[in-house]
Amino acid sequence: MTAHTKTVAAFDVDALRAEFPILSRQVNGKPLVYFDNAASAQKPEAVIEAVANVWRTSYANVHRGLHTMANEATEAFEATRTKTAAFLGAEAASNIVFAKGATDAINLVASSFGQSLKEGDEVILSQMEHHSNIVPWHFLREQKGVVIKWIPVDENGALDMEAYRGLFTERTKFVSIVHMSNVLGTANPAEELTRVAHQHGAAILFDGTQAAVHMPVDVSEIGCDFYVFTGHKLYGPNGAGVLYAAGDWLDRLPPYQGGGEMIAEVSEDGVVYADVPHKFEAGTPAIADVIGLGAAIDWVNALDRTAALEHERSLLDRAEAGLSEIEGIRLFGRTQNKGAIASFLIDGAHPHDLAQLMDKYGVAVRAGHHCAHPLMKRYGVPGTVRASFAPYNTADEVDAFLEALHKAKSFLI
Amino acid sequence: MCPVMGTLSSDIDALVDEFDFLGDWEERYRYLIELGQALPAFPEDERTEDTKVKGCVSQVWVVIEPDEGRLTLRGDSDAHIVKGLVALMDRLYSGRTPDEALSIDPKEVLGRIGLSEHLSPQRSNGLASMVKRIRAEAEALKA
Numbered sequence: 001m002t003a004h005t006k007t008v009a010a011f012d013v014d015a016l017r018a019e020f021p022i023l024s025r026q027v028n029g030k031p032l033v034y035f036d037n038a039a040s041a042q043k044p045e046a047v048i049e050a051v052a053n054v055w056r057t058s059y060a061n062v063h064r065g066l067h068t069m070a071n072e073a074t075e076a077f078e079a080t081r082t083k084t085a086a087f088l089g090a091e092a093a094s095n096i097v098f099a100k101g102a103t104d105a106i107n108l109v110a111s112s113f114g115q116s117l118k119e120g121d122e123v124i125l126s127q128m129e130h131h132s133n134i135v136p137w138h139f140l141r142e143q144k145g146v147v148i149k150w151i152p153v154d155e156n157g158a159l160d161m162e163a164y165r166g167l168f169t170e171r172t173k174f175v176s177i178v179h180m181s182n183v184l185g186t187a188n189p190a191e192e193l194t195r196v197a198h199q200h201g202a203a204i205l206f207d208g209t210q211a212a213v214h215m216p217v218d219v220s221e222i223g224c225d226f227y228v229f230t231g232h233k234l235y236g237p238n239g240a241g242v243l244y245a246a247g248d249w250l251d252r253l254p255p256y257q258g259g260g261e262m263i264a265e266v267s268e269d270g271v272v273y274a275d276v277p278h279k280f281e282a283g284t285p286a287i288a289d290v291i292g293l294g295a296a297i298d299w300v301n302a303l304d305r306t307a308a309l310e311h312e313r314s315l316l317d318r319a320e321a322g323l324s325e326i327e328g329i330r331l332f333g334r335t336q337n338k339g340a341i342a343s344f345l346i347d348g349a350h351p352h353d354l355a356q357l358m359d360k361y362g363v364a365v366r367a368g369h370h371c372a373h374p375l376m377k378r379y380g381v382p383g384t385v386r387a388s389f390a391p392y393n394t395a396d397e398v399d400a401f402l403e404a405l406h407k408a409k410s411f412l413i
Numbered sequence: 414m415c416p417v418m419g420t421l422s423s424d425i426d427a428l429v430d431e432f433d434f435l436g437d438w439e440e441r442y443r444y445l446i447e448l449g450q451a452l453p454a455f456p457e458d459e460r461t462e463d464t465k466v467k468g469c470v471s472q473v474w475v476v477i478e479p480d481e482g483r484l485t486l487r488g489d490s491d492a493h494i495v496k497g498l499v500a501l502m503d504r505l506y507s508g509r510t511p512d513e514a515l516s517i518d519p520k521e522v523l524g525r526i527g528l529s530e531h532l533s534p535q536r537s538n539g540l541a542s543m544v545k546r547i548r549a550e551a552e553a554l555k556a
Contacts, residue, residue: 350492
């Protein structure tokens with residue numbers, strides 16, 4: 001009975017908002033409407049407190065400590081690894097490596113996996129990748145002559161799966177694809193992409209930067225080799241990101257950076273590396289931020305996630321319905337089951353002008369290429385305006401956003 | 414492009430008066446955009462990598478040239494607000510001697526017309542690098 005009541009009860013957005021101190025501030029004399037969540041999300045009190053508590057009560061460097069605070073910090077730090085593994089459906093905590101962010105995690109994989117690649121070996125990316133999942137592969141193209149192949153994106157913002165299947169050759173070694181587009185909101189068919197990659201003997205990585213926020217993710221269902229996401233978009237601190245590597249991949253890959261923490265033994269003429277995952281964590285990690293990420297995962301787990309994601313989706317629907325009525329509007333990303341990200345252009349109105357003018361009305365949106373030049377080129381546009389939603393946003397804010405957009409447009413057209 | 418010039422300070426005062434006459438930020442922004450719209454057409458063949466202003470998220474082109482010992486400026490942008498800022502720079506700098514140009518404090522002027530938020534390197538509207546280029550041109554002309 002109680003469970004049933006919970007699912008039909010309206011999502012209590014006011015209670016949720018009360019957990020985010022920043023949402024009560026004003027911008028340019030107007031109540032803040034924060035629709036730049038896909039760039040970085042705001043932090044709940046639970047995360048702010050968790051980070052502050054590390055500094056206040058039990059901060060010390062982690063691992064190998066022989067004193068109480070070092071042990072407390074290590075326990076809290078390693079607890080995040082366990083929570084992260086559970087959050088992603090990973091086999092074990094030892095399959096989780098902490099990185100600075102998703103960018104850092106992709107660079108780690110490209111660099112370490114890339115060592116085995118030879119001239120003419122092929123890597124498959126898609127046209128909707130963020131630069132963080134393009135440039136590390138360009139390094140391998142420049143350094144080793146690795147060939148990058150691109151999955152086309154159709155007019156609605158979906159991957160051309162037929163073309164994807166046709167890209168494979170015996171030289172295809174790796175596939176690296178965004179799970180959910182930061183521009184289009186498209187949720188790509190991860191299981192099917194993985195199945196095809198594995199059929200051809202290629203390893204596959206998903207950039208889960210947006211997906212980890214906007215949908216439940218289970219790497220055991222996807223069956224992928226690598227999965228990355230970043231903490232700061234999941235309501236956690238900056239500086240703590242995650243690499244999941246399936247099975248014994250971490251044992252098989254050479255280390256990325258060298259330094260303290262990642263070794264078992266160092267002599268004048270040799271190194272013995274530490275066990276995984278520590279082999280990939282050189283230097284003092286972002287201790288408080290990783291512990292804060294653990295708090296963020298706890299916070300997300302405590303949400304009624306289905307209701308929260310439905311709420312986000314209702315905001316997207318409301319925004320897109322309002323946008324559709326605007327003359328000269330072009331909406332990008334028209335697939336079903338997309339994440340709560342709306343990208344658009346209005347004929348004759350530059351995205352930067354719109355974003356700057358909307359800011360004057362207290363509305364924070366992002367305008368530009370969203371670190372996705374190939375996607376912009378695909379659609380033949382210099383950039384878009386992007387409004388991205390979080391569970392703490394409201395229908396009233398969507399209306400304020402639409403009103404601000406109409407006003408901003410009146411300056412320009 | 415630059416009709417009869419008054420003294421530098423009277424021209425700046427006149428510009429400030431035009432904006433003072435306007436009430437809230439909305440009117441000032443509408444006027445700024447109008448100033449940009451009134452700029453003469455910028456020749457297509459001058460839209461080159463050389464004339465493009467770095468550090469701007471939208472596209473901006475500016476040509477600064479000497480004309481009988483005075484600066485001339487023309488430019489364009491695909492964004493209306495930035496184009497308005499180009500028009501403001503034109504009002505401020507075109508027809509000035511190098512010494513006059515170097516004596517202008519654009520931050521102070523923008524502050525007086527309520528648009529100072531635009532002259533910060535973080536705004537990435539290219540205005541800061543536009544001013545840098547104008548000043549470099551003035552220095553070169555002086556030498």
